[in-house]
Amino acid sequence: MxxxxxxxxxxxxxxxxxxxxxxQTAVQLQDDLATRIETSGATGVLIDISALEIVDSFVGRMLASISGIARVLDATTVVVGMQPAVAITLVELGLSLQGVKTALNVKRGMLLLEQGQHGESLERD
Amino acid sequence: MxxxxxxxxxxxxxxxxxxxxxxQTAVQLQDDLATRIETSGATGVLIDISALEIVDSFVGRMLASISGIARVLDATTVVVGMQPAVAITLVELGLSLQGVKTALNVKRGMLLLEQGQHGESLERD
Incomplete structure (x- = not known):
């Protein structure tokens, strides 16, 4: 698999x-991530979707679900690298990835996570 | 593609x-990497192969080729996350990934790259 x-x-x-x-892959990823957050004590999760040319409602739900699981385990999730065309389509479809933080690229995503760790106020959707 | x-x-x-x-994917990756090393001025390349359950001579050659291209562009390549079974098979097959640096995981790979940047002697195979 x-x-x-x-x-x-x-x-x-x-x-x-x-x-x-x-x-199956999505469920496995959620399981693996939850376990890794626990064993590693990670406080942030970066999900890079720069290779995805289509983000449909299934992927949107999965991202929201991972974000929720991570939050319960005290880790912040940031989705990075979304292609411009994907962002346009998402908004046109009315999918706004509610509850999911996003950043332009890995570098900015890391910065967002670090700010969160230093206690600065990050808006929670 | x-x-x-x-x-x-x-x-x-x-x-x-x-x-x-x-x-086609391998050639594209080599092209993309060469371009990105040039535009970003990166001094290191980390290639994670933890998801690969089979590393055959084709992948081995590709890793060596990427490593060679990066070296010419003044960047060090480190292959990380090789599964134990893959390492065993590689040695049994007589493929020793000559000229390719390896590290156990991303963290150690990063460390290896940083050491290289600080001018410490890294063995060249």
């Missing part, structure tokens, strides 16, 4: 989504 | 290989 790798970068976990997700 | 995303982490570029590579 296809399994998306999770990389640890300092106190953050990094996931690069490269292929269209199936139900 | 399938295109592997390249993420920038500080002065290093990170590539996560998640699926079996075809010729």
């Amino acid at each position: 296809y399994r998306i790798p999770i990389l640890q970068m300092g106190s953050a976990l990094l996931v690069t989504i490269q292929v269209d997700m199936e139900d | 399938y295109r592997i995303p390249i993420l920038q982490m500080g002065s290093a570029l990170l590539v996560t290989i998640q699926v079996d590579m075809e010729d």
Whole structure:
């Protein structure tokens, strides 16, 4: 079965989504991420979707779900690298990724996570 | 066409290989990496292969080729996250990834790159 790798970068976990997700892969990723947050004590999760040319409601729900799971485990999730065309389509479809933080790229996502760790107020959607 | 995303982490570029590579994808990755090293001025390339359960001579050659291209552009390549079973098979097959630096995980790979930047002697295979 296809399994998306999770990389640890300092106190953050990094996931690069490269292929269209199936139900099974998405569930596996959620499980793996929850376990890794627990074992590593990570305080942030970065999800890179720069390779995705389509983000439909399934992927949107999955991102929201991962974000929710991470939040309960005291970690902040930031989705990074969304292609401009994807952002346009999402808004046109009325999918606004509520409850999911986003950043332009990995660097800015990391910055957002660090700000959160230093106690600055981050808006919660 | 399938295109592997390249993420920038500080002065290093990170590539996560998640699926079996075809010729076209491998060539595209080499092109993209060379361009990104030039535009970003990155001094290191981390290639994560933790998702690969098979590393055959094709992948081995590709890793050596990327490493060679990066070296000419003054960047060090480190392959990280190799599964134990893959390492065993590689040695049994007589493929020793000559000229390619390896590290256990991303954290150690980053450390190896930083040491290189600070002018400490890194063994060249």
